[in-house]
Amino acid sequence: MTQQIPQQTQSPAQSPDLPAPVSASGGQPFVHDAVLVLSAPSFVASRPDGDLAAPVDGFYHGDRRFLRSLHITVDGGRPASTNSVLQSADRATFDAVLRGTAQQTADPAVTLLRERAVAPGQFTETLSLTNHGSLHARLTVTVTAESDFAAMDAVKSGATTDPCEPRGEDDRLTWSAHDARMTLTARTDDTAARTGVSVLGPRGAFTFEVCLAPGESWTCALEGRAATDTPTPFGPAAHQDRPWAELRLDSADGDFTRLVGRAEQDLTRLLLCDPEAPGDMFTGAGAPWYLTLFGRDSLWTARMLLPLGTKLAAGTLRTLARRQGRNVVPSTEEQPGKILHEVRAETQEIDDGTRLPAQYYGTIDATPLWICLLHDAWRWGMPSTEVAALLPHLEAALNWLVEYGDPDGDGLLEYIDSTGTGLANQGWKDSGDSVRFRDGSLATAPIALCEVQAYAYEAAVAGAELLDAFDRPGADRYRAWATRLQEAFRRTFWVSDEHGPYVAIALDADKQPVDAVTSGMGHLLGTGLLNPEEEATLAERLLSPALADAFGLRTYATSNGGYNPLGYHIGSVWPHDTAIAVQGLARAGFPDHARRLAENLIAAGPAFDSRLPELFAGTARSASARPAPYPASCRPQAWAAASSVALLQALLGLQANAPEGALTIRPVASRLLPLTVSGLSVAGHELTVSVAADGTVSTRTSAPVEVTA
Known part of the structure; x- marks a missing residue:
């Protein structure tokens, strides 16, 4: 997302009885009370x-x-x-x-x-x-x-x-x-x-x-x-063709039930379709500012919604694949195999000097996330013919990781704005002041983000698995590359403070760890990048008060210099970021940590009428009974809405491996129980799950899977 804040980075970059007319005083308008x-659109x-x-x-x-x-x-x-x-x-x-x-x-x-x-x-x-x-x-x-x-x-x-x-x-x-x-x-x-x-x-x-x-x-x-006379880049999706069944949740926690219900409604109205293939749907990122295709946002949203079926994932994957980079175009940062950042009707001219072309590729993480979504959709039962049709795009994306994502050959993915007018930061925390040292000073590009290394490792391993499953060559190359990345990460990203070891947010241009304590660590869990001992260390750090005593996970710890509870990426809480950490904690074997973090986020719902915004203030729960809004935040925002389904999946311990006919359900003891949820889907078959107060699981599905609970 492109946020209107001062850029402090290495890269330059918006009759008397009648009511008074609208006027603007300058600066991004507030939208929290709208x-x-x-x-869509x-x-x-x-x-x-x-x-x-x-x-x-x-x-x-x-x-x-x-x-x-x-x-x-x-x-x-x-x-x-x-x-x-x-x-x-x-x-x-x-x-x-x-x-x-x-x-x-x-x-x-x-x-x-x-x-x-x-x-x-x-x-x-x-x-x-x-x-x-x-x-x-x-x-x-x-x-x-x-x-x-x-x-x-x-x-x-x-x-x-x-x-x-x-x-x-x-x-x-x-x-x-x-x-x-x-x-x-x-x-x-x-x-x-x-x-x-x-x-x-x-x-x-x-x-x-x-x-x-x-x-x-x-x-x-x-x-x-x-x-x-000029059509919008993407058209409306036919509501009757919604790519999932109606989701119904009956939970002991009324706040969570309302959160899921509102999210499902909002996600339905955020759907757009590709004019090149109107049957392919994806979610626009959010309103008012981002109601269009965003590679990263649309991919994360589709990934979080996989328990509802694979149609949205398939539409998102194909829409992005049609626009996958084919050439080296410095002005748009297009490269062969690269997945784009965003598509607009026209070039954006932003008042800080940033100029983003209508089709812009300035993102470091969309390409590995595309690979991860394809793999996860396959495991949730995306038809093998649809997966096979995307394998050439998979091979191009994997090649981008190796040939373009790591331009200096140090084994890590990194970015720098090569245009002088693009995004200075090209991970999901893409505001100009988001990558900092613990003292609050800004890092200098090229930047290698910690979470991007996790996405890349997971993507290389997952991509190799898909190549093997479909008898395509090259799997050994990407597994070996993933091993080198893992080794380089372990050598360079770990730092320590008075509380012990943790992972830095990034490496800077001098390959020095940018040692701020941030939520980025939550994106590493469950990806395979870390060993169990390392995951345990990060699980404890993530739940420390400096990061997690708010209504969710802060992007930036209170102990860092420059912390601001209303900073876009330097102290606020983003629901999707918290949900990713919850999922990672659950996958890594820390269910109680996952529950505690999830319950903090669920508690924020009533403050926003169950419509979670893009982000909100990182105020401590002990200091306020409800979180303060971030005044310019999108609401609804696709991945914020989808975070409720991600929480549901994590707290159910729901994992699918349709190619091997397996479905695992291991619910976390929480105040959500008892609950019953219908409208889930695996391998194209509807799935209903009920969990009693004592954790006993019952399911109903015709899917060709063996359920382990």
């Missing part, structure tokens, strides 16, 4: 009262904002907001009362209900005024709107954008600019209401004169539509 309703972000009024608010399609403001006033004043409810990922309602209107007592008499729904390329909003009192009400309802067609990078940087002047006719307002058009239509069945359309500078307005007898209601339907 109500976001989506159906479209979404609406608004205030809790339903108005589109803040710098981030608007109706977006693709990477463009088609409507930037929408206000409802009654008799020149704003209704008093009383409630907002996210009914589902694509629907929300907003309740308000009209103070002093048709009242006989202090009790409000007239209410306004706004019901919003989003579909790809459009949104609808139904306004309902109801007179609950005993007096007649005469009201003037005004709907005002503006459009600016701002590009997402401009919105994200906080840039001020000029509005477009609309054209008004009959019941419609229309805005046009370049290749884009926005229409807003207002319809009401009440012929007694007089409708007027007016244009005042950049604002368009609808006006209705409404008379309500006691007990009467009046409704108006607003319909917004976006149109563009």
Whole structure:
């Protein structure tokens, strides 16, 4: 993810009775209090009262904002907001009362209900005024709107954008600019209401004169539509073709049940499809900032959702394989076999000097993660014909590890921004200040990240297993390469402090360990890179208060210089990062550690209405009853949502090896029990798992696997 923070790295790199127009003061807009309703590639972000009024608010399609403001006033004043409810990922309602209107007592008499729904390329909003009192009400309802067609990078940087002047006719307002058009239509069945359309500078307005007898209601339907001559890079996925069955969880922990339910809804509406093969679906990374294909994010999301089936993994793998690097292109950092970082509609120009091409390959970890996903999907039962079709791409990706990922031949994967305008850091912690020494000073590239070595080791071993299984040559080469990487890692990454040994976050340009204590250690567990004694050492360090006394795992320990609980990668908690550590702890044989960390993250759910954000503050649980939001965080975010399924898999001890007909379930004793979950899938067959309070397991599946519990 590209975050708008100061870059401190070696590489350079956003009429009087009408409401005031939206303005931006500069800097990335805050979004933590926005109500976001989506159906990819479209979404609406608004205030809790339903108005589109803040710098981030608007109706977006693709990477463009088609409507930037929408206000409802009654008799020149704003209704008093009383409630907002996210009914589902694509629907929300907003309740308000009209103070002093048709009242006989202090009790409000007239209410306004706004019901919003989003579909790809459009949104609808139904306004309902109801007179609950005993007096007649005469009201003037005004709907005002503006459009600016701002590009997402401009919105994200906080840039001020000029509005477009609309054209008004009959019941419609229309805005046009370049290749884009926005229409807003207002319809009401009440012929007694007089409708007027007016244009005042950049604002368009609808006006209705409404008379309500006691007990009467009046409704108006607003319909917004976006149109563009330039198609978005990826299209909407057909909801009926969702690549997993409905997931149902009944757990003793209600917070966790709600977390999983909300996540499944959000993930469904984050789905996009590849226009080159519309049946291939993947998840956009998150809204508002990243609703497109991201190699790393989409791969991790698909990997975490493998217990729901392999269709999403297959679609993600194929979508990325079609765009796998074929040539050496320095301007985009493309290399043969490399998996890309992100795809946008157009080049992003960011105000810190960063310039990212529309198809950008500046990532060190997407390629090994692609290999790991292919291997894991095969083990979960991805059809062998589909796996076989991807083997040429596997061979190209494995070759990239050896020939391009390690340019200096020291046995480790490393990166440096070769363009001078790309991402300075190219792992998942890709902000400019994320790779630091314990004293807080910044590391200098080339950088070799600890977690990337684990991904690469796991990928080389897993890729070799696939080559052997499908009678392809080359497996011995990659196993030998993995052994050399393991030896180099053991020689160079281990450091010590007053609490004992641990793994540094990275090596710098001088091959010196960058010795900050970070969550990156959690990504090493269960990958095979470490021996059991090393895993035990890291398991204890991960659960130390400096990293884990928050509502999840901090990215950066409180003992490090420069720690900031609201630092993007230097003290915050990322749900997916915590979930990866939970899975690693469970795989490495530390179930109690996994449970404790998982329960910390689950406890964060209620603070965010069960919709976990991209990240949140790393405040200690002892200091606050609920975690503080990171103000610019995406919510929903695909891998944050998928983290709940990753926790479920880890706490069930669920592992599949469909090629050998095996399924293992070893639940961790936790407050989730008893639980029953249906909608899981292995080898294309539905799987239901029940775990009693005493840990007794029962399953129901027609899959050709032997269940070991």
